[in-house]
Amino acid sequence: MSEPIFYQRLAELLKEIQNVTSFSESFPEFEPKVLELFDCERITVYQRNKHSFDIVSRYKSGDELREIRVPIGPQSLAGYVAFSKQGLVVEDVHDADALHAIHPKLKFAARFDHKSQFRTHNMIVVPIIANHILLGVLQLINKNNKADFTLEDQTQAQELANFIGQKFKYELGGTNGPFEYLRHKKWITESELKRIEANSRNHADAIRRLIDDAKLMPEQVALSLEIFHQTKHLGYDPDNYHLHAANSKLNTQYLKRNTVCILANVNESPIVLMAEPNNAALLLEIESATGLSAYDIHVGLPSNILKYLGSTSGGDDQLGEIGDILGEIEDDSDDEEIGQDEILTEEAPAVVRLVNKILHDAKQFDASDIHIDPNKGNSPTKVRMRVDGVCQEILQIPASHHAATIARIKIMSKLDIAEKRLPQDGKFAVKINSNLVEVRIATIPTVFGEGVVMRILASGGAMPFDSLNLSPRNAERLNKMIVQPHGIILVVGPTGSGKTTTLHAVLGKLNTPDKKIWTAEDPVEITQPGLQQVQMNNKIGFDFKTALRAFLRADPDIILIGEMRDRETAHAGVEASLTGHLVLSTLHTNSAPETVTRLIDLGLDPVNFSDACVGILAQRLIRTLCSKCKAPYTPSDDEKAFLIRQYGKDQFKELRVDIANLTLYKANGCATCGDSGYKGRTGLHELLMMSSPLRHIVNTGGTATDIKKLGIEEGMRTLVQDGIYKVLLGQTDFVQLQKITSSDH
Ligand SMILES: [Zn+2]
Structure with a gap:
């Protein structure tokens, strides 16, 4: 039709x-x-x-x-x-x-x-x-x-x-927001609700304010949540509900941070009690960590969930410990009576412990950044952490210990400790609660001395850029593209081809403390500290193009727009990239060259688009062979001929394959891979890097075929070619490759 x-x-x-x-x-x-x-x-x-x-x-x-x-x-x-x-x-x-x-x-x-x-x-x-x-x-x-x-x-x-x-x-009779029913019932005025929502750090904080400040009954708030989420509410009822055995498989800090717990009713049936039951990603994590598959789900007030989980004190003892270390520092300096300029060194146990403690707490509080700002004269140094986007002062360090603390951090990140007048960037990895956490640091010389901003990167959030399995050629080219200060980079492919994973891996690489990164996503699937991530809400008209306009007022360095769904969004993205921002986005197109013509067909100005475009990465996911059981074999002459023909006879030479003695691998099956012979997936890539000759073709109305031809001449390799490369590496096999080739030809 x-x-x-x-x-x-x-x-x-x-x-x-x-x-x-x-x-x-x-x-x-x-x-x-x-x-x-x-x-x-x-x-x-x-x-x-x-x-x-x-x-x-x-x-x-x-x-x-x-x-x-x-x-x-x-x-x-x-x-x-x-x-x-x-x-x-x-x-x-x-x-x-x-x-x-x-x-x-x-x-x-x-x-x-x-x-x-x-x-x-x-x-x-x-x-x-x-x-x-x-x-x-x-x-x-x-x-x-x-x-x-x-x-x-x-x-x-x-x-x-x-x-x-x-x-x-x-x-x-559903409502549009978690608290709309309260307003609808006139239990709260619209303006008061708006004020509370605007002043709240998060969902839990909003509920606390509704109860403490607006004097609503917890039951009223619970009813509003029940109606919004269309999920039954469960209150604190320790006589009938207790923590389920599966709950102990999850770290308590993790449960508290996500305000979720697994309860058992009197029949020991599991119930997942969540403050925000529409969080599918959280449910997936819980399922994979606990092995639970059948359970009921209820919505709960955050305070009740914390009660089920035990105390709500969480961070108090942590701060107590910091007090001890600070006491120790003060004792040290009293004892030694050292002068301002030659205070204890960065190696002093108290300084080492203090820095470790700051990092540890930042991770516990789920802070994205730590700011250590020097102060005027003898005023203490302030340590602030950004939690849920809000900066909070966590502690003060005596001015006499400022230099040692900064020096300790610079040593950890292998920076030049003697250089205090120029900004420096570095990073280090530290083990916190047996998780390896990457910390990026930037030093900032100020008139009062040297300050430091540290950004804590998630251990489990984004995939590392180096794990994308780009071919060396593609890795080199993509690396060049993403460091451009402005322009537009698109990742394209069908649903489920790993576009979001790739974009977040790119953002993960670009995510340094000095960069302002905003993302508009629908839904937000992967979160990364340091990024300002915004969830779209089409019902209230908050779409990609509205978000983009709002972002531009905040003047970020890098903008991610979840998808260029329509002409307006694509147009706004191009405009943003032409005015000095690096814009990343996705499109549902099959190949890199086809993406260009699709956008022109959408009504984008070819000259503007080709000017703005830095490159286009098309990708697919392909199943990888189980490394435990994959079986080597010598391919038949037909298979060899097929590989050479598909890759292109002339270009095949670049792979430097000894075709006479070629060994490939095929699926076998073992306990590790559930007898399928495959374990995991990896990306296939087709990276088109914009160039002057390509721009000329786009501007003069070239077809996707023209773009593809020139692209290949300039070094682009197609998805199929990348697939063949990965078959030759033994990462995947013929069967999987043919799935890709048959769907794209
Ligand atoms: Zn296996």
């Missing part, structure tokens, strides 16, 4: 849906229209069950009303989408490898097929969401005539699902 006709029909359908009282009851009327619209055989709409952690699809079979109930979790396709809130196109539901690559537990539930004699081939599964709250799942099954579903089908299905989400929300 052509796009205009599709949207015209969709609009008519949405109007009809809008006018019925109950979507679910009227669904049989819409069903044939939706099937026709998407040209597919079946459609299933699941609705979120408020009282248990599952989704339900009700349908009529003869006179009977039947239902399919699916737990929210990675065991089924609908459950996985409900859980991850990410849409999927499944090309072949019977391809266990492909499902495994999405999530190790994911399986296709063939029992529905068996029961009904219906054979499922492919499907689109998209979440039905309103205001980030999951309300259901829409499943489109079997494109007619055995055709494949496309990414465009997925986008369109998501549009329908978004509309159904608004309908469900309306039917459920």
